[in-house]
Structure formats: C-alpha cells, structure tokens
Amino acid sequence: xxxxxxxxxxxxxxxxxxxxxxxxxxxxxxxxxxxxxxxxxxxxxxxxxxxxxxxxxxxxxxxxxxxxxxxxxxxxxxxxxxxxxxxxxxxxxxxxxxxxxxxxxxxxxxxxxxxxxxxxxxxxxxxxxxxxxxxxxxxxxxxxxxxxxxxxxxxxxxxxxxxxxxxxxxxxxxxxxxxxxxxxxxxxxxxxxxxxxxxxxxxxxxxxxxxxxxxxxxxxxxxxxxxxxxxxxxxxxxxxxxxxxxxxxxxxxxxxxxxxxxxxxxxxxxxxxxxxxxxxxxxxxxxxxxxxxxxxxxxxxxxxxxxxxxxxxxx
Amino acid sequence: xxxxxxxxxxxxxxxxxxxxxxxxxxxxxxxxxxxxxxxxxxxxxxxxxxxxxxxxxxxxxxxxxxxxxxxxxxxxxxxxxxxxxxxxxxxxxxxxxxxxxxxxxxxxxxxxxxxxxxxxxxxxxxxxxxxxxxxxxxxxxxxxxxxxxxxxxxxxxxxxxxxxxxxxxxxxxxxxxxxxxxxxxxxxxxxxxxxxxxxxxxxxxxxxxxxxxxxxxxxxxxxxxxxxxxxxxxxxxxxxxxxxxxxxxxxxxxxxxxxxxxxxxxxxxxxxxxxxxx
Numbered sequence: 001x002x003x004x005x006x007x008x009x010x011x012x013x014x015x016x017x018x019x020x021x022x023x024x025x026x027x028x029x030x031x032x033x034x035x036x037x038x039x040x041x042x043x044x045x046x047x048x049x050x051x052x053x054x055x056x057x058x059x060x061x062x063x064x065x066x067x068x069x070x071x072x073x074x075x076x077x078x079x080x081x082x083x084x085x086x087x088x089x090x091x092x093x094x095x096x097x098x099x100x101x102x103x104x105x106x107x108x109x110x111x112x113x114x115x116x117x118x119x120x121x122x123x124x125x126x127x128x129x130x131x132x133x134x135x136x137x138x139x140x141x142x143x144x145x146x147x148x149x150x151x152x153x154x155x156x157x158x159x160x161x162x163x164x165x166x167x168x169x170x171x172x173x174x175x176x177x178x179x180x181x182x183x184x185x186x187x188x189x190x191x192x193x194x195x196x197x198x199x200x201x202x203x204x205x206x207x208x209x210x211x212x213x214x215x216x217x218x219x220x221x222x223x224x225x226x227x228x229x230x231x232x233x234x235x236x237x238x239x240x241x242x243x244x245x246x247x248x249x250x251x252x253x254x255x256x257x258x259x260x261x262x263x264x265x266x267x268x269x270x271x272x273x274x275x276x277x278x279x280x281x282x283x284x285x286x287x288x289x290x291x292x293x294x295x296x297x298x299x300x301x302x303x304x305x306x307x308x309x310x311x312x313x314x315x
Numbered sequence: 316x317x318x319x320x321x322x323x324x325x326x327x328x329x330x331x332x333x334x335x336x337x338x339x340x341x342x343x344x345x346x347x348x349x350x351x352x353x354x355x356x357x358x359x360x361x362x363x364x365x366x367x368x369x370x371x372x373x374x375x376x377x378x379x380x381x382x383x384x385x386x387x388x389x390x391x392x393x394x395x396x397x398x399x400x401x402x403x404x405x406x407x408x409x410x411x412x413x414x415x416x417x418x419x420x421x422x423x424x425x426x427x428x429x430x431x432x433x434x435x436x437x438x439x440x441x442x443x444x445x446x447x448x449x450x451x452x453x454x455x456x457x458x459x460x461x462x463x464x465x466x467x468x469x470x471x472x473x474x475x476x477x478x479x480x481x482x483x484x485x486x487x488x489x490x491x492x493x494x495x496x497x498x499x500x501x502x503x504x505x506x507x508x509x510x511x512x513x514x515x516x517x518x519x520x521x522x523x524x525x526x527x528x529x530x531x532x533x534x535x536x537x538x539x540x541x542x543x544x545x546x547x548x549x550x551x552x553x554x555x556x557x558x559x560x561x562x563x564x565x566x567x568x569x570x571x572x573x574x575x576x577x578x579x580x581x582x583x584x585x586x587x588x589x590x591x592x593x
Contacts, residue, residue, distance in 0.1 A: 024554070031551035031574070034320040047554075055569050055593035060545040062555035067369040069547060073554045076569055213590055221371045251371075274548035275362065275371045277325055277417060 005298035006288055008042065008266045010243045011165025011190030013124040015097055015266065017042040018299055019256070019284045022247045022270030023101035023127055023169065023193075024048060024073065028087040033094060035277040041284060042266055043097035045193075045245075046087065048129040050103050051112060053079045057134060058213030063202040068221030068249065069271060070200050072214035074134040075103055080116050092122035099167065101127035102156075110152045114159040126164050127245075128156050128189070131171035131196035133218045143171040143196070146180050150187040157188030167245060169193035172224075172231050178238045191243040193268065194235060195228045221271040225249030229262050236263020236304050251279065253286020260287070263304040319574050320550055322352040323420055327413045331390055333406070338469045339396040339440060340406045346418060350381040350389025354423030355448035356541055356578040359391065360549035362415035363401040374401040375549050375573070377518070377541065378419065379443035380450070391418070394443035394472055420549050422578040424448050424516055424539055430456030431513035434506065435481075436499050436527060438519020439465045439472070444541065445518055446477035453480035460510050461485070462503070464523070468493035500526045507534055514539065517581070525586035538581030544572045559585040559593060567593060 008018040019042045026032055029044050038044055056076025063070045077083065080102075091098045100123050104110040110128060117126060130152050131143035142148040153168055160166065168189040174180055181192055197218025202211040210216070228248025236244060246264025250256050251272040259267050267287075272279035296302045331343040346353075358377050364370035380392040397403040408414060427433070433452055435445040442463050449459045459480055464487040465471045471486060471493060478484060486494025487501065495501075500523065507515065507530065517527050518541040531538035546556040550573065557569035558576070560583050567585050570576070 025552060027552045027554065030319045034318070034323055035325060035550075053568075056554070056557070058590050058592045059555075059557060060590075061557070062545045062547045062553070064370065064372050064547075067371060069372060071547070071553065071555060076554055076557065213592075271371060271547075274553050275373055276415075277548075277550055 004288060004292050004296060005300070008299055010125055010167060010245065010265060013165045015042040015124070017284055018260070018266035019280055019287070020045050020099065020245060020266055020268045021273065021280065022268035023129060025270035025273055029091050029094070029096060032273070032277060036281045038091065038094045038096035041280050043099055043124060044091055045099040045127055045268060046083070046101055047077060048075055048101040048103035048132060049077050049080050049083045049113070050075060050105070051080055051109055053077070053082070060211060060213055063211045063217065065200070065202060065219065065221075066223060068219055068223030069274075070202055070212060070217030070219055071197070072134050072212040072217035074214060075132055080113055084116065084120055088120060088122060097124045098122060099125045099127050101129050101169070103129040103132055104152070107148070107151050107155050111155040111159045114156040117164065118160060123164060125167055125191070126156070126160065127167045127169055127193055128153060129169045129196070131169050133171065133173070133197055133199045133216070134214060141171060143169070143180060144174055146183045149180055150183045153184045153187040153189050165190040167191040167193050169196055171196045172227050173199050177231055178234055181235045181239060181242070185239060185242050191245060191265070192235060193245040193247065194231045195224070195248045198224050198227060220249065222249040222251055222255075225255060229258055232259055232264050233262040233306065237307060240304060250283065253283055253290050256283050256287040257290050257302070260299065260302050261304070261306040263307065265303050320420065323417055323550065324349055325415070325417045328416050330408045330410055330412045330414065331387065332410055333408055339394055339472065342393045342395055342405065342408070343390050344393065344414065344416070345387055345389070346391050346416070347388045349418055350383045350391060353378050353381045353391055353419040355444055355451060356421065356423035357419035358421050358549070358577060359393070359416050359418040360420055361405060363404045365404070370401055372547050373417070373549055374405070375420075375546050377444040377577070378447070380447035394440055396440050417549065421573055422576055424578050426451060426455060427457065427514060432458045432460070432511050433514045433516060434510055434512040435459060435461045436503070436515060436517040436519070437461070437463045437472070438499065438523045439470045441519035441541070442472045445516060446474065446480070448516060449477065449480040458482055460512070462487070462499045462506065464488065464499035466490065499523065500530065503527065503530050504534065507531070507536055512536060517541070521589065524581060528581040528584065528586060532582055539578055540581040540584075541577045542572045542579055542584070543577065546573055549573050559588040561585050569593065
C-alpha cells in the first residue's frame with residue numbers, strides 16, 4: 001500500500017491530517033461526535049467565543065442560495081468561562097486536537113480572551129477571528145482595517161507570549177487582502193485562516209423585505225470557492241512561508257486539493273458538514289488518495305504546488 | 316451533559332413506496348432497525364437534489380409514523396407536500412430509489428405515565444406526526460381527541476386509518492371549505508375544559524403554537540408543541556434554528572430547535588421574542 005505523510009504544521013502545532021472544522025460550523029464538537037470520532041480529523045476549530053454570553057442575532061438566521069447559504073448567527077455563544085469549563089474538557093477527553101477561536105468587540109477584549117487561554121492545557125493553537133461579518137457595526141470588522149487588524153494580533157501576541165500559534169482569520173471583503181495579511185503576520189500571527197464568509201443579502205419577494213432577521217449575512221458554500229482559492233493563492237504568493245488554513249465551499253477531496261495547491265497547509269470544512277455530517281471524513285480520505293495518485297510523498301510537497309515555475313528546456 | 320444526536324445514523328435508505336394522495340405524498344422509507352429508535356416528534360434530515368445539485372442543505376421532515384413489523388423490516392412514513400425545490404425532488408422519488416438520510420433527530424413528544432385525556436391540535440400538514448402519536452397514546456389507554464385546521468380543505472391531513480386511534484375529530488378551515496369556518500384556537504379554551512384534557516400536543520405554524528400556549532397557560536394545562544424554524548443542518552452545528560426559551564431561572568436563551576426541539580414545552584417558549592433580538 002502506498003503511504004503518504006499526511007501531517008501538517010501551523011507554527012509549532014502539528015496535526016496528523018490537514019482537515020479541520022471551520023469555526024462556527026461544529027458548535028462544541030459533541031454534535032458531530034455521534035457521526036465520527038473527533039480525533040480522526042486534523043483538528044476541531046471551535047465556534048468563536050467572546051468574553052460574555054451572547055444571544056446572537058434574531059431569526060430567521062439562514063437562507064439557502066444557489067450552491068451556498070447565508071447565515072446570520074452573530075456569534076451566539078456561552079462566553080469564555082463556560083466554554084473553557086464545559087467544551088474544552090470534552091474535546092480533550094475525545095483526544096481531539098483543538099484550535100480555539102476567539103472574537104472580541106474591542107482590541108482589549110481579544111487580549112482578555114487570550115489571557116484566559118494561557119493556562120489551558122490541550123489547546124494546539126488560537127484562531128483570532130477578526131472578520132465575522134455578522135456584527136451590527138461594519139466598523140467592528142477589524143479585518144477590513146489594516147491598522148485595527150495589526151493592533152488586535154499584536155495585543156493577543158503580547159498576552160499569549162511565544163507559545164501558542166496564532167491564526168488570524170481574515171475577510172475576503174477587502175480591496176487589498178495581501179496588505180492586511182502582511183500586517184497581521186508582522187504583528188505576530190503564525191498563520192492565516194482564509195476566508196471568512198462573504199457579506200451578502202437575500203430579499204424575500206413575498207414579504208418584500210430582507211429574508212434574514214439581521215438583514216445581511218455571510219455567504220458560504222461552493223458558491224464562494226473560487227473567491228477563496230484566489231485569496232489563498234494571492235496570499236501564498238506574497239507570504240510563502242506563512243501557513244494558511246484554506247476554507248470556503250470545500251465539499252469534496254478535489255476541492256480540498258485545489259486549496260492545498262493554491263497554497264493552503266490545511267483545509268477547514270464548514271457548510272459541507274451542514275449538508276453531510278460525515279463530509280470531513282470523506283474529504284479527508286479523498287484528498288489523501290488524490291495526493292497519492294499524483295505521486296506526492298507528503299502533503300507538504302503539494303502545498304502551493306500551483307505556483308511552481310516550470311524549467312524551460314530546449315530540445 | 317447528555318449525548319447529542321445519540322441515536323442518529325446516516326444511511327442510504329430505499330424508498331419503499333411513494334403514493335400521491337390529493338395534494339400531498341405519502342412516502343414510505345425502509346430504515347430497518349432504526350425504526351425502533353424513532354419516536355413521535357422526531358424528524359429526519361434528507362439530502363435532496365441528487366449528486367450535482369446546487370441545493371447544499373438537507374431538508375428536515377417530521378416522521379409521521381413508523382412501523383417495526385413490515386415484511387421488509389422497519390419503515391418510516393413521511394407526509395410531504397411538494398412546494399420548494401427540495402420537497403418537489405423528494406416527491407419525485409420512486410420505489411427503490413436510495414435517499415441519504417440522517418435519522419432519528421430531535422426531541423420526541425412525552426407520553427404521560429398514567430392514561431389521561433389528551434387533545435391533539437394540528438395545522439395543515441403539521442398534523443401528520445400527530446397520528447403516530449395518537450396511536451401510541453391510545454394504546455396506552457389515553458382518551459385522544461383531535462382538532463385539525465388549515466386555510467382550505469385540501470391542506471387538511473386526516474387519513475382514514477389514522478382516525479381509528481382518535482375519539483373525536485373536529486376540523487376547521489379558514490375558507491369554510493371543510494368542517495367549521497374558523498381556526499383551531501376559536502373554541503379551544505372550552506374544548507380543553509370540556510374534555511378535561513391534561514396535555515395538549517400540537518404541531519403546525521408558529522403563530523398557531525403561540526396562540527395555543529396562551530390558552531393552555533390560562534388553564535394551567537401542559538402544552539407540548541413541535542416548533543419549526545429555518546434550519547441548515549438538523550444536527551445542532553449551525554445555530555440557525557434557534558428559539559428564545561425561558562430556563563428555570565427565568566433567563567431567556569436561544570435554544571436550537573433541532574436538538575432542544577422540535578418538541579418543546581410551549582409554556583417555556585418566549586413567543587413574543589421569536590424573531591427579535593434578545
């Protein structure tokens with residue numbers, strides 16, 4: 001049997017497989033555990049957690065769209081203390097590798113959240129979600145502002161010290177993604193998560209009002225995949241040493257391979273899990289087989305392979 | 316903390332039959348031993364649209380009845396009216412077609428430990444799961460009465476065989492095309508009192524469930540209702556299908572109708588906050 005080194009690294013964190021949940025798409029992890037052992041994927045990226053309990057946005061929170069969906073959850077969650085008390089011990093007990101995703105309303109809130117994570121064991125990395133589109137004030141989307149993005153990551157880096165890798169989750173809804181990526185990497189991010197959902201809207205033609213309670217929502221699913229592949233490709237070209245967690249509509253092994261070839265060190269699966277609770281398992285095995293079929297000895301050899309420059313040979 | 320989705324399995328299941336009855340379809344699916352795990356109130360999440368479909372989300376359908384004794388093993392019955400793309404696709408399936416299902420999901424109707432009079436209230440095709448429930452309640456010795464309502468007669472679901480477990484059935488239509496003209500809630504207060512109903516079970520539009528709760532609260536009668544809210548995953552990971560529910564400490568939090576429901580205690584749902592920011 002052909003074998004392959006399927007492992008990947010983000011900063012100093014090692015994962016046996018390059019497949020992850022996308023933040024906000026696996027809740028606490030318990031819900032998916034009925035369908036496959038959580039330790040069998042690369043890792044669980046938990047739902048972005050804030051300092052306090054947050055009820056989220058009004059319903060309806062969902063609208064299906066062609067090859068995708070809009071969501072408008074608004075970071076509903078139990079708050080960091082309940083999360084650390086209830087969810088982390090469960091994931092650790094399941095032997096899942098855990099990337100904790102945090103979200104704040106201010107630069108200080110991110111640092112406060114990071115401080116709470118310092119002493120928690122069983123965490124592989126921290127995702128700093130600076131790009132949730134479902135906030136009342138678009139000015140709060142830090143990832144749309146290069147300076148605010150840098151300040152958040154700088155604060156988290158200082159609080160965490162040098163131990164836990166930081167992954168900054170960025171929005172595609174910007175003019176110059178590369179400059180924002182460069183800024184957060186300079187500020188201390190070890191990796192990048194690309195992309196968060198794309199801001200969108202559906203209007204119900206019967207009520208003749210926006211379909212979602214929160215009016216706007218984040219578009220996800222295969223509809224946004226080319227945007228995600230482009231984003232990963234552009235950022236990898238500019239920052240080839242920075243590991244990227246690629247996401248946006250990955251639904252099968254081929255989609256995952258596309259993202260790896262564009263420059264992602266790993267892939268996150270979100271909307272596909274909504275349609276198929278075992279999607280991550282099938283994507284993982286399909287990706288592995290496609291890499292073997294193409295002669296790769298390790299996943300790492302395939303990362304960014306679409307950027308290669310062919311030697312010109314004269315015959 | 317109790318396990319979530321603890322009986323749920325994802326399987327490819329064959330369609331045993333698909334019969335068009337008036338404006339809806341009665342679809343029977345072979346689900347083998349999983350039928351033993353399905354209780355009235357549970358639902359199934361079905362992948363729709365086929366291999367290359369642009370429909371990325373599953374569709375949730377209430378299980379109207381299960382049989383554990385059919386010749387081909389266990390089956391579940393679904394009552395589906397073709398409306399959107401997903402339900403239309405499902406209604407186009409024929410005997411032998413395989414469908415990708417996740418079942419059973421969600422909470423079930425609680426059955427009283429002692430036989431007590433109960434009243435079942437259904438709106439439109441929402442009444443479908445009430446017939447499976449009626450059979451179980453009837454078998455346990457409860458007196459079962461039923462009230463059904465819809466905008467018009469063709470949207471009433473009341474199969475002949477389903478009536479066996481029911482003592483009386485009243486029908487209301489808003490256009491008067493069947494039964495009495497009006498709504499299920501018009502005389503509900505008096506009917507609950509007359510029947511001395513100890514529990515009201517309901518399934519239908521949210522406005523109906525809310526109106527029933529007002530009446531059951533006034534009479535201090537238990538109201539178990541099956542709610543509906545836009546749902547993306549059906550297994551608790553997407554957080555879209557939430558409803559404001561009051562906990563024992565009085566605080567209201569957004570609970571998922573897929574795993575903390577669809578069957579909820581009507582008196583705990585904060586109906587006037589549905590669709591609003593908390």
